[in-house]
Amino acid sequence: MSKITPYKNSDLGKKEQVTKMFDTISGDYDGLNRVISFGIDVKWRKKVVNLVEKTNPETILDIATGTGDLAIALAKTNAKKIVGFDISPGMLEVGKQKVLKKNLQNTVDMVLGDSEDMPFEDNTFDAITVAFGVRNFETLEKGLSEILRVLKPNGIFVILETSVPTKTPYKQGYKVYTKYLLPLIGKLFSKDRSAYRYLSESASVFPYGETLNNILREIGFISVKDFPQTFGVATIYTSTKK
DSSP states (O other), X not given: OOOOOSSTTOSSOHHHHHHXXXXXXXXXXXXXXXXXXXXHHHHHHHHHHHHHHTTOOSEEEEETOTTSHHHHHGGGGTOSEEEEEESOHHHHHHHHHHHHHTTOTTTEEXXXXXXXXXXXXXXOEEEEEEESOGGGXXXXXXXXXXXXXXXXXXXXXXXXXXXXXXXXXXXXXXHHIXXXXXXXXXXXXXXXXXXXXXXXXXXXXXXXXXXXXXXXXXXXXXEEEEEEEGGGTEEEEEEEOO
16 A cells, blocks of 8 residues: 655654644634535535444544544434544644534543554443544554454444545546645645645545455454445445454
C-alpha cells in the first residue's frame, strides 16, 4: 500500500502530521465536509447509527471522532456512555462546544489520545465506530488490533470510510472529482491547501472492499461484511469479536 503523508518533506511522522493538519483545519472542517460530500455524509452516519442502535449498546467508543458528529449522533442509541476519541486537540475543542450546545455532556465525553495506544481496559466497549479515520492511522494493523482489544466479545465494530467506485461511469467521475475538484474546494475554502490534497490522495490508495475485509479478518475480527454506499464512493464495514 502506498504511503501518503499530509505534509511532504516534513521531519514529523504521519501521526504528528495528521494531528497538525486537523488542528489547522478544525474550524473549517464541518462546513467543508458538507460541501465536499454534498451533504451525503450525514446520511452515511445515520446508517452507522442505525446499525449500532440495533445492538442496544451501553458503552460506545467513537475513534477519530474529530468534531464529534458521529459521537453526537450515536446519542440516539440511548447508550449510557459515549466516548469521542481523537488525537487532535483542535478538533476535540470544536466537538466539546457542539456537545455542550446539544446538552449531551453527561453522555458524551470528548477524550484526547492515540488510537494506536488507547488508555482503556480490555473488553470495555459494546460498540466501536470509526468514520473517515482508519486511513489516518499511522499503522493500520496496530490501530485495528487496539480496537479489537477494547471491544467486548460479541460487540459490534463499524467503519465508515471512503472507497473507490469500480463501475463506469462512477469510477471515472470519482477520479476527476478527487484529483481536481476536491483539492480546488480545499484551496478555495480552507487555509490549509495541503490538507485536502492529502485527504483525496489518501482516499485513493487506502484498501477498501474485500481487501479491507481480509485485513480485518487477519486481525481477528469475525462476521466481516461491507456495504458500499452511493455508487461505491464510501463503504460501511461491520464486524464483531469472538
